[in-house]
Amino acid sequence: MIRFILNNKIIETHKPDGMILLDFIREEEGLTGTKEACREGECGACTVLIGRLNNEKMEYKTIASCITPIGSLKNCHIVTVEGLDTGDFTLVQKLIIDNSASQCGYCTPGIVLSMTGFCFMSEEISYDAIIDALDGNICRCTGYASIRNAGRSLIDNLKANDYEKTAKKDRLQKLIEMNIIPSYFAEIPEKLKKIGNRSNINISDETVIVAGATDLFVQKPEALENQKLYFMSERKDLEYIKEENGNILVGGAVAIEDFRKSQVIKKHYPELEDYLLLHSSTILRNTATLSGNIVNASPIGDITIILLALSARLVIENRHGNIRKIELSKFYISYKKYDLEPCEIIREIEIPICSKNEQFNFEKVSNRKILDIASVNSAALIKLSDKKNIEKLRISAGGVAPIPLLLSGLEKFIGKELSAKLIQEIAEYCMQSVTPIDDIRGSAKYKKILLKQLIIAHFNKINTVQK
Ligand SMILES: Cc1cc2nc3c(=O)[nH]c(=O)nc-3n(C[C@H](O)[C@H](O)[C@H](O)COP(=O)(O)OP(=O)(O)OC[C@H]3O[C@@H](n4cnc5c(N)ncnc54)[C@H](O)[C@@H]3O)c2cc1C
Incomplete structure (x- = not known):
């Protein structure tokens, strides 16, 4: 039952x-x-x-x-x-009415729930944060301007009621007092x-x-x-994110949104907070897990591509509780085939904490920014010496092979001094080393060119090109 x-x-x-x-x-x-x-x-x-x-x-x-x-x-x-139902319209519903933010009304209940949920979930009470919380709610007739205005009014109300300053344990009561949720x-x-x-x-x-x-x-x-x-x-024991012996340990049941907002991630990989907004939408990231993204084995899985560049390892548990460890880069065998027996689960994901001078970047090209799967995505971890020689170069790429790919052969660039010419060489090498196929997300030729551009973007973003 x-x-x-x-x-x-x-x-x-x-x-x-x-x-x-x-x-x-x-x-x-x-x-x-x-x-x-x-x-x-x-x-x-x-x-x-x-x-x-x-x-x-x-x-x-x-x-x-x-x-x-x-x-x-x-x-x-x-x-x-x-x-x-509080016996009246809730504050969120009133703000939607006041801002003419509902027309046919089909999307409105979802929007009401997303705005109400925002009050519970968000650490930050700001206009940008409420817009992010609405990223999974599509409206096809009202127009987003009036919906955003309703969101802005909600932020104003929360601020006027000192909601941000209210202790977390008292927030539920505050939401009842503000007529955002009913007293039950x-x-x-x-x-x-x-x-x-x-x-x-x-x-x-x-x-x-x-x-x-x-x-x-x-x-x-x-x-x-x-x-x-x-x-x-039901695996509450696998809902942790912690730091131990130079690694970030992420339990196999952790949702992407919890990972995105975790203090440990903000401390060691602050860029991920924004990059992960490119994965699906809030209502999906709230339940979708890192493990699910890995085992889904999509060649363009965003989390997998990020974790490959970060040298992640998987801790796998069998039905008897025995564990084994494998590098993520060795997990994939061929299209949707991977090294996991039927009764095994991903128990933990181990992510090495980046060392001094290591820089991380993620790039994704899709038809629209939010709620879309990549045509090509790529992540890079680059370490430069004080003299700007390449000491470490790890680049992953999605959408260019049957599996999420960690690009091989990059060792030949180690020790070389970074220059615009070298970046072009690396990008050209990466482009030539992949064999994408024509599909709904683009032709093979287009995807190769995209990858080349994304590799250049990695270096531009980490701002290391020697003048
Ligand atoms: C509208 C929409 C948008 C999306 N956008 C994106 C996007 O932008 N980027 C992207 O990468 N993906 C996207 N996805 C795909 C999907 O959301 C992700 O792959 C997600 O991370 C899957 O995680 P999950 O926990 O929901 O997996 P589930 O659906 O629960 O499981 C997926 C697979 O993993 C297995 N599995 C799950 N957990 C474990 C475990 N701990 N051990 C062993 N096996 C396990 C399951 O058996 C199953 O085979 C999107 C999906 C939808 C519906």
Whole structure:
């Protein structure tokens, strides 16, 4: 049995773990405020809030309900637009009305949930931050200017109410006082403690491992509905990001957005906070994991390309709890084939902390900036001596081979003095060493030229060209 709280109602259901949350909300509970549109996590019309109790405190985030299986939500508080009913319009709803930010209304519930979720999730109360929180909500008629204005008004209201200065533990109460959420939210932690349930499913050859589900439940939701599923969301022990012996250790269940915002990442790889905004959207990054991106094995997976340049290693656990370690660069065998047995999971990702003079850069070219997969992407870790000689050069490239690629043969540039001519040589070498194919994202020739340009961009960004 799956137990969770939907708005203010305790749900106990025998529906299969793989049933899609959107279908449960609309068809089983008749809550049609959550809209169905793309069913691929791409438009945000189905956005809902998910709350989990963590150390006595509720943590809420927005997710796409159209690709989320209900089995991953045991012991959660799920909030739809109906669950925001305070007896009146909430502050967010009023600001949407005041700013004429709704026309046909189909995207509006998702936008209301994303703005409400922003109040819970964001460390920073600013216009830019709320625009980022809305990056997964597409509107096709109102126009974004009025939606942005509603966001701006919300920021003004939060600032006027000293929300930023409110201690984290008091924020839920503050949101109730500001009429952003209804008062029943305050009782949810106690209710969740009472219903607490965890499944005890073990991994077997037939089990499918589900992390954020943002790949699996787009590809084959029907086939997975009645499948035995092993949810990484139940591996609370693998939700850590920590620093140890010169490495950043990331648990196998960590979501990309938590990684992006973590203090450890901000300290050692501050550039990643912005680069990772190029991966999907907030509602997807909130559940999509680094491990899922690696095992998805897409030749253009953004996280994989970044981790390859950073020399990441994988700690893999089998069903008996035994572990082995492998370099990410040795993990991929051929297209969508990789070194992982059916009952093995990625337990941890180990990222070496960059040393002095090492610089990192990531580049991605896609049809649109947000919510698009790359035509070609590339990451580079470059170390220069004080005299600007190349001491280390690691470049990865996506979209140019059947697997996410770590470019080989770059050792021949080590020791050479950096110059505009050398950068051209390196870029030309990288371009000639890949064999992309023609596909929907571009011709092979175009992708080769793109890669050359991205390599030049790496060097330009790290601003090391000798004058
Ligand atoms: C609208 C949309 C936009 C997207 N945009 C991007 C983008 O910009 N860039 C990009 O790179 N990707 C993008 N993706 C793809 C996807 O979101 C990512 O690949 C994501 O990181 C997958 O992670 P997940 O946790 O959701 O994986 P899941 O779907 O849960 O799993 C993916 C695979 O990994 C396996 N798996 C998961 N965790 C583990 C583990 N710990 N051990 C072993 N196996 C495991 C699963 O069994 C499955 O085979 C997008 C997807 C959508 C729907």
